[in-house]
Amino acid sequence: MTIIRLGFNVSQRSPILAGAYQCRSSITCATDSGHYFSRILKKWNRGGSRTPRRVLLGLGVSFWAQLMSMAGSSSTVGGKSFIAFARQKGVVEEVLKNVQWPEQFPFKEEDFQRFDETPDSLFYEQPRFVTHIDDPAIAALTKYYLKVFPPSNMPGVSMLDMCSSWVSHFPAGYKQDRIVGMGMNEEELKRNPVLTEYVVQDLNVNPKLPFADNSFDIITNVVSVDYLTKPLDVFKEMCRVLKPGGLAITSFSNRCFFTKAISIWTSTGDADHVLIVGSYFHYAGGFEPPQAVDISPNPGRSDPMYIVYSRKLSTA
Ligand SMILES: C[S@@+](CC[C@H](N)C(=O)[O-])C[C@H]1O[C@@H](n2cnc3c(N)ncnc32)[C@H](O)[C@@H]1O
Numbered sequence: 063m064t065i066i067r068l069g070f071n072v073s074q075r076s077p078i079l080a081g082a083y084q085c086r087s088s089i090t091c092a093t094d095s096g097h098y099f100s101r102i103l104k105k106w107n108r109g110g111s112r113t114p115r116r117v118l119l120g121l122g123v124s125f126w127a128q129l130m131s132m133a134g135s136s137s138t139v140g141g142k143s144f145i146a147f148a149r150q151k152g153v154v155e156e157v158l159k160n161v162q163w164p165e166q167f168p169f170k171e172e173d174f175q176r177f178d179e180t181p182d183s184l185f186y187e188q189p190r191f192v193t194h195i196d197d198p199a200i201a202a203l204t205k206y207y208l209k210v211f212p213p214s215n216m217p218g219v220s221m222l223d224m225c226s227s228w229v230s231h232f233p234a235g236y237k238q239d240r241i242v243g244m245g246m247n248e249e250e251l252k253r254n255p256v257l258t259e260y261v262v263q264d265l266n267v268n269p270k271l272p273f274a275d276n277s278f279d280i281i282t283n284v285v286s287v288d289y290l291t292k293p294l295d296v297f298k299e300m301c302r303v304l305k306p307g308g309l310a311i312t313s314f315s316n317r318c319f320f321t322k323a324i325s326i327w328t329s330t331g332d333a334d335h336v337l338i339v340g341s342y343f344h345y346a347g348g349f350e351p352p353q354a355v356d357i358s359p360n361p362g363r364s365d366p367m368y369i370v371y372s373r374k375l376s377t378a
Contacts (some may be wrong), residue, residue: 083116136340154368157336157356167294167345169338174291183290185322190254191228194285195315200231202357203284203313206369208233210309211280214230222271222303224296225286226255226260234315242273269295273303281310287339288318288327288365297346304374310349312339313357315365332366339370348378 082313178185194202211233212219219238223230226243228249236256241259244265249259269292281300288297300310316332326338336354343352349372357364 071258088311090281121155131362142325145362146229152356153356154333154336156358157333158370160372161337161340161344163341163344167341169326169341173346174293174324176291176324177321177328178321182266182322185319189228189247189249191250193229193315196319197366198359199315199367202359202367203231204233206355206357207231207236207282207311210311210371211236212238214238219280221280221282222273222280223254224247224265224281224283225289226251226254226257226284230254230256230282231284232256232308242278244271245364266291269299270305271296272301275302276305276308277303279305281306281308282312283312285314285317287312287342288323288335291324293342297342301346301348301374301378306374306376306378308374309371310343310374311369311371313367313369314339315363332368336368336370342368343372349373 063125098113112141195203213232213235216238220240221238221242223232223241224245226245226282227247230241230243232241239258241256241258243251243254243260244263245251245260246262247264248260251257251262254260263272266289269290274335282303285295292351314335318327320328325337330338340352341356351369352372355371356366357369358364
């Protein structure tokens with residue numbers, strides 16, 4: 063079985079694809095996920111720990127979807143479509159329960175390669191005043207934020223929206239003394255009404271966050287974690303700049319700028335993505351065990367939306 067690796071040559075030949083917004087469903091994304099993860103799982107097992115059933119369940123979603131789409135079958139199991147199965151609320155929430163992580167970070171350098179390895183500053187040179195998920199998914203995210211964010215205008219609260227743009231999807235009228243946006247396009251960040259300041263920085267070139275230790279109560283990252291090629295460095299930095307007990311919230315759907323997303327993301331499905339982001343928190347260290355929430359508003363009818371979150375340990 064060939065593992066899909068997105069290489070340099072192809073990327074440079076296909077700059078037009080860079081604007082495409084693909085990766086729409088577990089099935090189209092999960093080109094080789096089952097086999098990829100079965101390798102990882104084998105490795106985990108070799109390490110002596112039995113893979114928990116629940117992890118297999120989560121990974122099984124993309125594995126079976128991939129297997130069936132490759133076989134050209136009608137993609138059904140027990141009369142249920144695999145997409146419907148993957149989108150059953152709660153399936154991805156199981157993925158991070160009782161994970162027995164391998165001792166070492168299980169991903170390799172090639173897992174973080176992209177189809178388009180040209181500088182990200184080129185790709186993000188022009189502003190995109192668009193939204194990257196549909197309205198129901200945005201509404202679900204905003205509703206989730208309303209539930210977990212500190213009340214608006216709370217003295218002393220500082221927030222950081224990483225991989226930000228002209229929108230942060232915060233609740234309407236939400237304010238804090240300090241809300242920093244970090245992103246790649248200054249025009250977009252300038253227009254973001256919720257930000258009190260912004261920083262343009264390519265995290266794939268410089269993952270060091272330009273903030274003091276223990277600065278932020280909340281860090282958000284919306285539909286962008288899949289573009290990070292040095293995620294462990296970035297997550298370590300997130301831990302450093304969070305206040306003890308501070309909350310980091312990553313959210314993602316099943317869409318991406320395919321050519322700019324890392325290969326381990328484009329070759330796997332939704333449940334795998336939860337595990338991948340969970341692993342970033344786990345191996346960065348200093349965080350509580352990460353948890354997943356499925357906030358998909360209308361499973362199967364609008365964009366799915368997943369949250370993987372964790373708090374900085376109070377002792378870190
Ligand atoms: C799909 S957009 C999402 C923007 C915004 N979070 C939203 O929800 O609309 C991806 C964002 O990731 C950010 N990004 C991509 N590559 C990056 C990099 N190398 N360093 C920092 N930010 C990056 C860009 O600023 C871009 O706005």
